[in-house]
Amino acid sequence: MTVYGTRPEAIKVAPVIKALEASDVLDSVTVVTGQHREMLDQVNEIFDITPDYDLDIFQHGSTLSTIVARVLERLDPVLEAEQPAAVVVQGDTSTSTAAALAAFHRQIPVVHVEAGLRSGNILSPFPEEANRKITSQIARLHLAPTSSNRANLERETVPPHDIVVTGNTVIDALLMTVAKQKPFSDDALEELAESGEDVLLVTTHRRENWGGAMEGVGRALSRLARALPHVRIVLPAHRNPIVREAVLPHLAGLSNVTVTEPLPYGEFTRLLSISTVVLTDSGGVQEEAPGLAKPVLVMRDNTERPEAVGAGTVKLIGTDEERIVNETLELFTDQTAYDTMSRAMNPYGDGRAAERSVAAIAQLTGTGTRHADWATGDVA
Ligand code: UDP
Numbered sequence: 001m002t003v004y005g006t007r008p009e010a011i012k013v014a015p016v017i018k019a020l021e022a023s024d025v026l027d028s029v030t031v032v033t034g035q036h037r038e039m040l041d042q043v044n045e046i047f048d049i050t051p052d053y054d055l056d057i058f059q060h061g062s063t064l065s066t067i068v069a070r071v072l073e074r075l076d077p078v079l080e081a082e083q084p085a086a087v088v089v090q091g092d093t094s095t096s097t098a099a100a101l102a103a104f105h106r107q108i109p110v111v112h113v114e115a116g117l118r119s120g121n122i123l124s125p126f127p128e129e130a131n132r133k134i135t136s137q138i139a140r141l142h143l144a145p146t147s148s149n150r151a152n153l154e155r156e157t158v159p160p161h162d163i164v165v166t167g168n169t170v171i172d173a174l175l176m177t178v179a180k181q182k183p184f185s186d187d188a189l190e191e192l193a194e195s196g197e198d199v200l201l202v203t204t205h206r207r208e209n210w211g212g213a214m215e216g217v218g219r220a221l222s223r224l225a226r227a228l229p230h231v232r233i234v235l236p237a238h239r240n241p242i243v244r245e246a247v248l249p250h251l252a253g254l255s256n257v258t259v260t261e262p263l264p265y266g267e268f269t270r271l272l273s274i275s276t277v278v279l280t281d282s283g284g285v286q287e288e289a290p291g292l293a294k295p296v297l298v299m300r301d302n303t304e305r306p307e308a309v310g311a312g313t314v315k316l317i318g319t320d321e322e323r324i325v326n327e328t329l330e331l332f333t334d335q336t337a338y339d340t341m342s343r344a345m346n347p348y349g350d351g352r353a354a355e356r357s358v359a360a361i362a363q364l365t366g367t368g369t370r371h372a373d374w375a376t377g378d379v380a
Contacts, residue, residue, distance in 0.1 A: 001084035002028065003075065005035030005057070005095030008284045010043035011265055013090045015172035015354035016113060017049055023358055025367035029082055033071050034058045035095045039239060042264045046177070053078050064094055064127055071098035079106050085365045086111050089135065090169075092128035097135050104138040111361055113169060115142035116149030117304035124302055125283070126208045141364045143357050145348055146307055146376045165373035166356040167349030170287045173265070175351040178273055178292070182266030188258055189234070189267070193274050198231045200224065200328065201275040203282050204247065204299065205238040213319035214243065217299060218250030220324035225254040227325070228332055233257045234271060277331045277338075279324070286314055287348045295341035297327050307347035307376065312340060347376055 002020070004013050010032075020028035031053040032040060044051065055078075057070040071094070079087070079102060087103035089096040090113040100110045112135050119129050133156075136142065142158055144150045145168035153163050184190045192199065204217050225233055235251070237244055237259050251257045263271060269288070272278065278289045281299040289296045290313040301318045308314040317327045330337050353374070362368025 001031060001079075001082060001086070002088040002090075003031045003033065003095070003099035004090055005033035005040065005055075005071070005099075006093050007036050007039040007043055007262070007265075008282075009090045009093055009096060010040050010047075011173050011284065012114060012169045013088065014043065014047035014049060015169045015176065016088065016090075016357050018047065019354040019358040020361075023362070025362055026085075026358065026365065029053075029084060031055065031075065031078055031099075033075070033095045033099070035067055035071075035093065036239070039262050042262070046265050047173075067094045068098040071095055072102050075099055075102040076105070079103060079108060084108060086141075086361060088113060088361070090114055092117070092125075092132035092135070094127065094131065097131040100135045100138055109140035109364060110135070110138055111141045111143065111357075111364065112136065112139035113143045113166075113357060114145055115139065115163070116144040116151075116153040118152045119302045119304040121302055124208050124300070125206060125304070128283075129304070141360060143353075143360060145353070147373070148307065148376070150373070164356060164360040164370055165375075166360070167351075167353035167374045168287055169349070169353040169357065170284055171291060171346055171349030172351050172354045174269060174288050174291060177266050178269040180266055182264070182270050184267050184270070185264075186260055189260070189271065192232055192234070192258070193270070198228075198276040198332065199271075199274060200228070200231050200233045200332075201271060201278045201280075201294075202233060202235045203238070203280045203285055204235075205240060205243050206281040206300065209281055209299065209319055210242050210246065213299075214246035215250075216319055216321040217324065218247040220321045220328075221247070221257070222250040222254060223321075223325050224328055225251070225257050227329060229256055231256065231276070231332060234260065234275075236260045236263045236268065236271075238262065277328065279328060281319075290314060291344065291346045291348075293342050293344035295331055295338065297324070297331070299324060305348070308345070311343075311345055311347055313343055313345060315341070350374065
């Protein structure tokens with residue numbers, strides 16, 4: 001049984017669900033919590049997944065505690081009815097940790113996809129760093145994207161045999177999607193794709209950036225729009241009203257800024273593929289963009305995804321307004337700086353993470369044999 005509730009989880013479990021559906025030895029049951037609503041449904045649609053259960057927990061103004069409480073309460077009867085051999089959760093959201101706990105309470109083995117990421121700061125990203133550490137404590141099988149994620153888990157005394165390095169399923173999802181070259185539903189984006197104009201793609205939503213830091217992001221974007229009139233800034237705005245209220249007022253009336261609704265995943269990956277530079281605080285986008293040779297400036301002070309930083313395609317720049325402006329300007333005006341950062345690489349996976357995940361789950365449930373660990377840097 002796979003349980004998920006937000007857009008990033010849906011993208012990253014979709015390849016696993018597809019591989020479970022194709023398995024001869026495992027049956028797949030899918031449960032969505034609805035922590036996100038439209039952004040989640042969009043992803044299910046693209047991957048042609050119809051959830052078996054929808055816990056429908058979404059409520060405007062939910063707190064982290066109400067989300068966790070509702071998942072615990074509503075998932076328990078589903079676990080009782082289905083008696084799954086294992087429960088698969090992904091990543092570090094409130095949905096995933098609450099679902100892991102609900103399964104643990106019934107002594108159902110928990111499989112953690114994207115295990116072992118650590119920023120080292122319990123308050124950043126918040127609440128994700130704590131969520132993934134809690135899930136690691138109760139998971140039975142840890143599917144780690146990279147060998148450094150495995151090392152993090154081993155440092156926390158997870159038995160090495162309970163860990164399999166799979167690569168990150170986000171690369172499976174990206175490869176399944178980007179090749180399709182989805183047409184944009186927004187004409188402005190279709191025109192942009194045809195124009196060949198330079199594009200600065202921006203996404204922002206991190207909870208620890210809410211408030212002053214996010215206002216600063218809005219001001220930085222407004223300054224960049226004026227300083228780079230030949231560049232099109234595209235911001236698919238997160239649904240969260242707190243994010244919108246902080247950023248959007250700064251962008252009103254700027255003719256080279258396009259604000260869109262959250263884009264369906266297929267369109268987003270296409271936009272990524274035509275972008276020149278990516279400015280983001282997203283986890284998933286940090287993993288996807290290096291595969292498409294896009295320099296990424298990350299508006300955070302730390303990252304649980306150091307691999308691409310080490311390789312030089314991702315740079316941590318924090319949320320200081322001045323620094324965001326200067327670092328972005330540099331990439332648009334200094335060709336050497338740009339070339340240094342724009343090298344195609346996939347430190348996060350080779351597109352076969354779902355296959356390795358399902359083999360490991362089959363072994364856990366006594367119906368198959370796991371594959372060897374993926375060695376970071378292996379190419380499919
Ligand atoms: N994404 C999308 N449409 C958008 C913006 C992002 O499909 O308009 C995808 C993106 O490709 C990535 C994921 O959503 O796979 C990242 O989600 P988000 O930034 O919300 O969460 P995080 O990865 O930071 O947890």
